Amino acid sequence: MSCCSKGYCDFKFPEGPPLVDNSIQNLNATYQFLPYGSLLQEGEVVRIWMESGKTKTVILEQKLSLEVLAYGFRVSDDTFEKDLPWQLIAFDSGLDYEDMMHWRTHPLFNAQMLPVVMVYQHPIEPKPTLKDHWLSFLYKMRNLGHS
Structure with missing residues (x-):
């Protein structure tokens, strides 16, 4: 992993599901x-990551291939009828909205490589109940004398 612009250079990702190619703005x-x-591919369990090295396991719900227009994009799948929230996509991706919408004129644009939008589903993480906290506390108290 090469150094990034924010100076987070000294981390290694732990073993786990495959990582998405680029970093994201936040783990949510x-x-x-x-x-x-x-x-x-859609349905695959993947890890999104931030430049700080933090990761989160999510499910790749949809992978939408895009056609680059003079301004903006169009989803290549003709059966897809939903409008995408482009400002949220830019924010989540850590990109400037105008840079993304003018992608055709961006210096990193490559006409041979079609962009995609990934849609992630976050697994439900159960929050510990008061009972869970109490049992954890009792377990710690019981084991204090055994250490």
Whole structure:
């Protein structure tokens, strides 16, 4: 992993599901714009990551191939009828909205590589109940004398 612009250079990702190609803005991101596509497939369990090295396991719910227009994008799948929240996609991806919408004129644009938008489903993480906290406390108290 090369050094990034924010100076987080000394971390290694632990073993686990495959990582998405680019970093995201926050671990609660629902969307991600990947300018050069991805080999990951819908339904796959993947890890999104931040430049700080933090990761989160999510499910790749949808992978939408895009056609680059003069301004903006169009989803390549003709059966897809929903409008995408482009400002949220830019925010989650850590991109400037105008840079993303003018992707055709961006210096990193590559006409041979079609961009995609990844839609992530976050697994439900149960929050510990008061009973769970109490049992954990009792377990710790019981084991204090055995250490």
